[in-house]
Amino acid sequence: KDNQLARWKDEPTVTADGKRIVLQANIGHAEEAEAALKQGAEGIGLFRSEFLFMHRNDLPSEEEQFAAYKKAVEAMVGKPVTIRTLDIGGDKELPYLQMPRELNPFLGYRAIRLCLDRPHLFLTQLRAILRASNYGQVRLMLPMICAAEEIRQTHRLIEQARTELTQEGIPYDSQMKVGIMVETPAAALLMDQLGAMVDFVSIGTNDLVQYTMACDRMNESISYLYQPYHPSVLRQIHYIVEQAHRNGITVSLCGELGSEASAFPLLIGMGVDYISMSASSILAIRETAASLDSGKCERLAASVLQCADQEEVLSLLK
Ligand code: PEP
Ligand code: MG
Numbered sequence: 001k002d003n004q005l006a007r008w009k010d011e012p013t014v015t016a017d018g019k020r021i022v023l024q025a026n027i028g029h030a031e032e033a034e035a036a037l038k039q040g041a042e043g044i045g046l047f048r049s050e051f052l053f054m055h056r057n058d059l060p061s062e063e064e065q066f067a068a069y070k071k072a073v074e075a076m077v078g079k080p081v082t083i084r085t086l087d088i089g090g091d092k093e094l095p096y097l098q099m100p101r102e103l104n105p106f107l108g109y110r111a112i113r114l115c116l117d118r119p120h121l122f123l124t125q126l127r128a129i130l131r132a133s134n135y136g137q138v139r140l141m142l143p144m145i146c147a148a149e150e151i152r153q154t155h156r157l158i159e160q161a162r163t164e165l166t167q168e169g170i171p172y173d174s175q176m177k178v179g180i181m182v183e184t185p186a187a188a189l190l191m192d193q194l195g196a197m198v199d200f201v202s203i204g205t206n207d208l209v210q211y212t213m214a215c216d217r218m219n220e221s222i223s224y225l226y227q228p229y230h231p232s233v234l235r236q237i238h239y240i241v242e243q244a245h246r247n248g249i250t251v252s253l254c255g256e257l258g259s260e261a262s263a264f265p266l267l268i269g270m271g272v273d274y275i276s277m278s279a280s281s282i283l284a285i286r287e288t289a290a291s292l293d294s295g296k297c298e299r300l301a302a303s304v305l306q307c308a309d310q311e312e313v314l315s316l317l318k
Helices: 002-006 032-038 062-075 111-117 119-135 148-168 205-212 220-225 231-246 264-270 279-289 294-304 310-317
Strands: 022-027 044-048 080-084 137-142 177-182 200-203 250-253 274-277
Touching: 002 279, 022 032, 022 279, 032 062, 032 279, 044 062, 044 274, 062 080, 062 119, 062 137, 111 119, 111 148, 119 137, 119 148, 137 148, 137 200, 148 177, 200 231, 205 231, 231 250, 231 264, 231 294, 231 310, 264 279, 264 294, 274 279, 294 310
Parallel strands: 022 044, 022 274, 044 080, 080 137, 137 177, 177 200, 200 250, 250 274
Antiparallel strands: none
């Protein structure tokens, strides 16, 4: 089976009727980039940078971060590498940051909120990512966005990092794309506005499901409510794609839903441009794509958006 799949490695991802979609890989460490490329990834759609910060006693320096980002970028030889800025908090703690104890960590001091509260920490990372952009195609991505002001503040910090690097004579890609994760209903429902402020968006379904369903993604006793195919989740994905395209920007999806074969026709039908998944799923999904008709996928998506619950959606997808 693996041997049969291998023939898809260097092929583009296209449906039977010629609709193009791009399949990328999620990684947590720079060392995984090379293997992702070998498994047919057309880029890195999500580099979870927080792993660089975990299991140690202090913050990684700008040099350490730069080395890791550069390594991933060089391994991908010109293909895009989407580096997500620090997404800590929620279930992922950093003892050395002395983060406050909270009643609701998933609704608390995390990700972009923490970074904007600690601009020195954030600037170090932004500088490291900008420096890595000199060695390939880097896309910088912000996690847990809920408000336009978070994007404005980040743009100001990126501008400051650029100015510093220019003054220091350190090279970077002045065209580096900046995008956001859409993983809260607040961001999803504001896509018409937020889409005008960024170069791309990427849907984080793991958190979007959690926040839409008001269902802790780690809590076993309510896991029946954690429903990626709930019509309220799918309607948001549909709206995000529609409004992002109206703004002339592309839409990625990088949550676990992207690896599910049963979701794939639906995501094509809704018009998602890029899907980022665990590298081991890429070739099988690419093979599936070749047997699909995009018109049928669109009709499937249209009917799914009229469903009342996840059960109905799942029976349509069968
Ligand atoms: C997501 O929320 O869907 C996502 C890709 O990010 P993470 O799983 O790291 O929260
Ligand atoms: Mg997330």
